[in-house]
Amino acid sequence: xxxxxxxxxxxxxxxxxxxxxxxxxxxxxxxxxxxxLQQEFGAFEAKLEELTGYEVDLFPVSSRTAAVEALKQxxxxxVLTGPxxxxxxxxxxxxxxxxxxxxxxxxAQIVTLSDGPIxxxxxxxxxxxxxxSVGSTSQHLGPAQVLADFGxxxxxxxxxxxxxxxxxxxxxxxxxxxxxxxxxxxxxxxxEAFPDTSFTVVARGRDLPNDILxxxxxxxxxxxxxxxxxxxxxxxxxxxxxxxxxxxxKFKGGFFLTQVDDSDYxxxxxxxxxxxxxxxxxxxx
Numbered sequence: 001x002x003x004x005x006x007x008x009x010x011x012x013x014x015x016x017x018x019x020x021x022x023x024x025x026x027x028x029x030x031x032x033x034x035x036x037l038q039q040e041f042g043a044f045e046a047k048l049e050e051l052t053g054y055e056v057d058l059f060p061v062s063s064r065t066a067a068v069e070a071l072k073q074x075x076x077x078x079v080l081t082g083p084x085x086x087x088x089x090x091x092x093x094x095x096x097x098x099x100x101x102x103x104x105x106x107x108a109q110i111v112t113l114s115d116g117p118i119x120x121x122x123x124x125x126x127x128x129x130x131x132x133s134v135g136s137t138s139q140h141l142g143p144a145q146v147l148a149d150f151g152x153x154x155x156x157x158x159x160x161x162x163x164x165x166x167x168x169x170x171x172x173x174x175x176x177x178x179x180x181x182x183x184x185x186x187x188x189x190x191x192e193a194f195p196d197t198s199f200t201v202v203a204r205g206r207d208l209p210n211d212i213l214x215x216x217x218x219x220x221x222x223x224x225x226x227x228x229x230x231x232x233x234x235x236x237x238x239x240x241x242x243x244x245x246x247x248x249x250k251f252k253g254g255f256f257l258t259q260v261d262d263s264d265y266x267x268x269x270x271x272x273x274x275x276x277x278x279x280x281x282x283x284x285x
Contacts, residue, residue, distance in 0.1 A: 023055040024223060029064045029081040040245030047241035051230040054223060064282055068092050071216045078227070083209040083268045084137040087279045090262060095214035097262065098224065099231045102254035105184045108142025108205040112179045113172060114198035121150040121203045127178035128159045130168040135283030137208055139165070141271035143181025146205040148274045173197055185250065209265050210257065231256045
């Protein structure tokens with residue numbers, strides 16, 4: 001009787017655990033170091049293992065370029081990245097979309113002083129506009145595209161500068177620059193940090209494409225299908241696990257989307273064209 005029960009248990013485990021499967025390596029392009037990766041995604045790692053039957057290992061990468069090399073060398077299977085990084089990763093590795101991770105209120109905007117001389121986007125002609133982290137979707141490419149959508153050409157109608165966000169705001173307050181590109185979350189924190197200063201949004205872009213989880217192009221198809229199924233059938237559980245990370249609060253209120261096309265990121269590709277670069281490499285490399 002005991003032998004029968006043990007045999008049945010072994011069959012049950014085998015049914016949900018792929019035989020001789022290698023662990024799935026999971027990386028995130030904007031988190032450096034294993035400790036930080038574990039803090040943000042340790043609970044997600046455990047939940048994904050539970051739901052797929054595959055062992056999942058967190059794989060730290062030092063940069064977006066390192067993530068590309070890891071994909072090319074089959075050292076990593078799954079990479080979570082932002083929209084600006086995705087279009088380059090896609091071109092360089094032909095990675096496959098698994099699911100999009102929605103970030104609510106994720107859009108770029110152009111911010112000025114409420115009591116300053118800039119009252120409209122057209123007032124920025126001939127002026128200085130600062131952008132944050134070079135190549136960032138919501139701090140650089142997105143805001144530049146917002147201005148382009150309003151008819152202002154990058155590095156022609158205005159002078160772009162790359163300055164860290166807090167320094168840029170201080171320069172804005174002093175009058176050294178006339179506008180700062182940022183996202184909604186950044187503006188919220190800036191208003192908290194500078195309570196005596198009033199800021200105005202003179203231009204807001206469309207919602208930006210979502211962060212995206214990709215798989216290397218030759219990843220085992222059964223494993224890809226198992227991961228996709230987990231996001232479809234257990235999205236609430238996976239999101240709860242994701243939100244245990246402090247930085248991951250940016251996904252709060254969002255959803256996992258599995259019906260995603262590469263063409264959904266053409267708007268990001270247009271951002272690269274706006275600043276005069278292509279998607280064969282990351283901006284700033």
